[in-house]
Amino acid sequence: MDMPGGEWNRTGETTEAKAALRRLAASRRDALEGPLRERWSREACGLAWAWMTEAGYASLMAYAAIRSELDAGSLLDQAWSASMEVFLPRVAAGGLLETGRVQSRSELVPGVFGIPEPAPAACRASGGALPELVLVPGLAFDESGGRLGYGRGYYDRLLTRLEEEAAGSGRQRPVRAGLCFSAQVVPEVPVDGKDRFMDMLITEKGITICKGRA
């Protein structure tokens, strides 16, 4: 349903559509063969790295891949080698993601979902340094910047918080880049008013600037 202001509201229809696409996108991503996933992960990370260094970024937030996600590991290694400021998310109480600065892979510890995360003591729920770029994992993305995650709203809340913190201190909000295989880009991800849009998508095929939705 199209709501005033051009935003989508959470409706039963959107929830159903999200659940259906989540199942489809998960099985499609799982079906990509391991060696191909590894190759495409390295290719996408290579493109991301070339662009980031060209653009002069000195900080980023990425993720430790789970399941069949695009593995951002080679990008993390390059960022650490270049002494960039690297942040990773940690699942905290209340459905919130904290952010923690990490200086090497060995600092990561398994979190609640078994995902390697920064240790609690290294993390802040807010007021931490603001990464210039956030690389966002997901199940499906579209070229307008729509994103579908595992359905807990973690990234939507985190990106909203980072946006508010940036506004509160007169800084730019982080650039948001969906990092995914081209097979995960679909014509249209169902979105609601709380969803945060990606500014760009980075896949093994290239970088696409998202046009947003009217």
Ligand SMILES: Nc1nc2c(c(=O)[nH]1)N(C=O)[C@@H](CNc1ccc(C(=O)N[C@@H](CCC(=O)O)C(=O)O)cc1)CN2
């Ligand atoms: N690599 C990576 N790290 C990430 C995320 C992510 O999507 N990818 N997150 C992005 O948000 C946060 C973790 N979010 C997660 C949300 C749900 C499940 C999960 O296993 N869900 C089960 C459903 C069972 C349940 O709800 O308890 C599932 O999908 O089968 C895992 C992580 C933070 N870190």
Ligand SMILES: Nc1ncnc2c1ncn2[C@@H]1O[C@H](COP(=O)(O)OP(=O)(O)OP(=O)(O)O)[C@@H](O)[C@H]1O
């Ligand atoms: N900014 C927010 N504040 C409060 N609740 C939110 C926010 N964003 C999303 N939610 C809620 O979280 C739930 C899941 O949202 P959604 O389906 O968009 O998750 P997702 O983006 O697929 O998953 P994730 O971000 O965890 O990978 C919904 O009930 C949604 O209303």
